[in-house]
Amino acid sequence: GENVEQHPSTLSVQEGDSAVIKCTYSDSASNYFPWYKQELGKGPQLIIDIRSNVGEKKDQRIAVTLNKTAKHFSLHITETQPEDSAVYFCAASANTGGFKTIFGAGTRLFVKA
């Protein structure tokens, strides 16, 4: 079946460094790629998303890139801060009706002060 692979499962960086999380999807019909941040004890929340007609999107310190040919998309966080420590999930979604959103397994990011 369709799936989304996410790497790494755990990432530890020093405050101020950059962090990169990568995802690969299998469903070629996927056209919407959101990223969620889950803080301890809370539900996941959208932090940035990208659609298939765009190659890159940036919002302050976070950016997402998409390579549709290779079916890869990545989350980039620059100038990391301790409050960026959380679990990050990527997802791939196809707007074809019915359930077509598949989540990656998550990346636990630790930012060391």
Next chain:
Amino acid sequence: NAGVTQTPKFQVLKTGQSMTLQCAQDMNHNSMYWYRQDPGMGLRLIYYSASEGTTDKGEVPNGYNVSRLNKREFSLRLESAAPSQTSVYFCASEVVGETQYFGPGTRLLVL
């Protein structure tokens, strides 16, 4: 605009007891979902409802039932709770194929 709300926030059950987890959204979304998240794990889909009046099984439906009461509400029922159902349960809603909005979660412990 409260978004997605879930009740209860915490629950302790004994093996064999039943309970219903409630979820409501006020964003007029057609699709709603129930996930479970075990410690250190990702989200596993239990059931989903693409629209009012329809429900479908997800990845881990055994031991659960759902009801899409109306467009706003989607409940998850455990008929006979088992320790393996100890988990955090998240409800989410979305416009199909777009951003999912998650509730705060229900933490369930089955003894």
